[in-house]
Amino acid sequence: MLTLKTGIKGQAQVKVVEENTAKIMKSGALPVFATPAMVALMEEASCMALKDYLEEGEGTVGIKLDISHIAPTALDDVVIAIATLDKIEGRKLTFIVEAKDTHKVIGKGIHERFIINNEKFMNKLQKN
Structure with missing residues (x-):
């Protein structure tokens, strides 16, 4: 594996479709890209930065x-999230995250992730 270093980037993208709108995801009443969908895309971009x-x-x-x-972002537009360690x-x-559609920046912020051992993490479920 490569040595983890600041500055690495990951990217994820999605087309805005009915299933990822605020109306369908119940995070609002309008047919626009939902905040929960943007959050998931930002997390995916962060994961992509770490894949290697x-x-x-x-x-x-x-x-x-x-x-x-x-x-807001309309149906049929594309949203790209970029995460920088x-x-x-x-x-x-700690990642700096930003999401853009084809016209503008639609979201930005900070996202923290923690490196885990997958098996130990899942074993915590058995102890509850």
Whole structure:
């Protein structure tokens, strides 16, 4: 695996369709790109940034989001999220995230993820 370093980037994109609108996701009443869909896209971009850097059996989980959804996006437009690794503090990773449609920036913020051992993490479910 490659050595994790700040500045690495990940990207994810999605077309705005009925299923990822605020109206259908119940995060609002209008047929525009939903905030929960934007959050998921930002998390996906962060995961994509790490895909070549994790060891076998490792994964990451999102632990914090501080984002703003600042503009609407219409049906049939495309949204691209870009995540840039800004800080590495042991196993805690901080990303700067931004989402854009074909016309403008629609969201931005900070996303934190934590590197985990997948098996140990899943074993925590058995202890409850």
